[in-house]
Amino acid sequence: VTFSPFAIGKLKIASPLVLAPIADFTHAAFRELVAEIGGCGLFYTEMLNSRMVAGQSLDNDPYIAIGEKAAPVIAQLIGNDPDKMAESARKLVDHGFHGIDINCGCSRHRIRRFGWGVTLMEDHEQLARVVSAVRRVTPLPLLAKLRSGMQHDTEKLLRCGKLLEDLGVDAICLHPRSSADGFKRPSRWEEIAGLVEHVSIPVIGNGDVFDGSDCRRMLQLTGCAAVMIGRGALVRPWMFHEIIDDTRWSGDPLAVIRRYVALLQHYVPQELVRKRFVQFCNWFSRNWPFHRQLCAVISKQKEIPVMLDVLRDYLERPDCVMVDRPFLGRL
Ligand SMILES: Cc1cc2nc3c(=O)[nH]c(=O)nc-3n(C[C@H](O)[C@H](O)[C@H](O)COP(=O)(O)O)c2cc1C
Numbered sequence: 637v638t639f640s641p642f643a644i645g646k647l648k649i650a651s652p653l654v655l656a657p658i659a660d661f662t663h664a665a666f667r668e669l670v671a672e673i674g675g676c677g678l679f680y681t682e683m684l685n686s687r688m689v690a691g692q693s694l695d696n697d698p699y700i701a702i703g704e705k706a707a708p709v710i711a712q713l714i715g716n717d718p719d720k721m722a723e724s725a726r727k728l729v730d731h732g733f734h735g736i737d738i739n740c741g742c743s744r745h746r747i748r749r750f751g752w753g754v755t756l757m758e759d760h761e762q763l764a765r766v767v768s769a770v771r772r773v774t775p776l777p778l779l780a781k782l783r784s785g786m787q788h789d790t791e792k793l794l795r796c797g798k799l800l801e802d803l804g805v806d807a808i809c810l811h812p813r814s815s816a817d818g819f820k821r822p823s824r825w826e827e828i829a830g831l832v833e834h835v836s837i838p839v840i841g842n843g844d845v846f847d848g849s850d851c852r853r854m855l856q857l858t859g860c861a862a863v864m865i866g867r868g869a870l871v872r873p874w875m876f877h878e879i880i881d882d883t884r885w886s887g888d889p890l891a892v893i894r895r896y897v898a899l900l901q902h903y904v905p906q907e908l909v910r911k912r913f914v915q916f917c918n919w920f921s922r923n924w925p926f927h928r929q930l931c932a933v934i935s936k937q938k939e940i941p942v943m944l945d946v947l948r949d950y951l952e953r954p955d956c957v958m959v960d961r962p963f964l965g966r967l
Pocket of ligand 1: 683
């Protein structure tokens with residue numbers, strides 16, 4: 637398997653590795669961290685609420701910060717009101733994002749309640765209205781991120797994929813789990829292969845890629861154009877670099893943590909820095925056998941410098957050896 641460049645519409649992307657949209661995590665600070673380490677070709681924002689984006693000024697809004705090194709960046713929108721989605725998309729591309737993604741996969745209760753996220757996969761008429769409205773406002777890449785659906789229903793999934801292609805979507809990303817699956821069952825990569833066969837636009841495969849061998853297997857088994865990585869990148873922001881270079885990353889995790897704090901302080905509202913850092917530690921600490929203990933200690937601290945000292949003391953312990961495969965546990 638080779639890691640070939642790919643294209644979404646007119647956008648050429650050098651590396652077929654994509655950072656997934658992850659609420660509370662893939663803000664500009666984290667994207668910059670990943671970009672500095674290298675290997676990632678395309679970045680996603682966290683999901684952005686179309687009601688809010690449509691109704692506010694984007695200047696100086698930290699949630700909408702684009703960053704400098706992480707590019708291209710796709711802004712992901714969530715919502716189901718065609719006018720608000722279109723207005724938000726127009727504002728986001730005017731602001732400088734390189735494309736728009738429509739979230740058709742989120743299955744959290746508070747999202748589904750509004751008819752957003754995966755609910756759009758159930759209502760193809762509404763999906764068509766939303767996609768057409770957004771398509772009209774920008775020639776830049778338009779993507780849709782799907783999951784399998786509320787249930788696994790291959791025929792319905794393929795119909796949805798074809799509809800998106802016919803509506804002018806430039807690429808589809810698929811996380812092949814149903815809402816009922818949650819993260820409890822492995823993702824069904826055969827559904828990615830099925831979608832690749834069924835549509836002629838690029839498909840970005842997603843789900844359970846935690847290292848280079850997973851990534852190569854996904855490309856090989858499914859024929860997808862690119863691979864999107866979510867949780868794996870939270871644990872190992874250097875994973876993209878490792879996959880592309882086919883080497884083990886030999887950097888200093890403490891330096892990554894310190895750099896991340898600096899980026900948080902630059903990009904995230906001050907009142908959120910501590911919270912975002914604790915959330916990050918919850919994932920990042922899974923690189924070590926004693927992550928639960930480490931997280932418990934970190935989350936009790938109020939001040940970032942103290943947290944950094946605690947982390948340093950742990951990571952400098954002689955028994956602190958990075959695990960080969962991070963423990964993801966129950967989510
Ligand atoms: C904490 C968390 C937040 C997420 N937030 C989003 C989101 O905002 N938008 C979205 O489309 N998917 C979201 N996802 C799903 C991921 O983008 C991805 O599809 C999923 O984690 C599977 O990929 P992975 O196995 O590489 O983690 C989220 C997942 C997690 C674990």
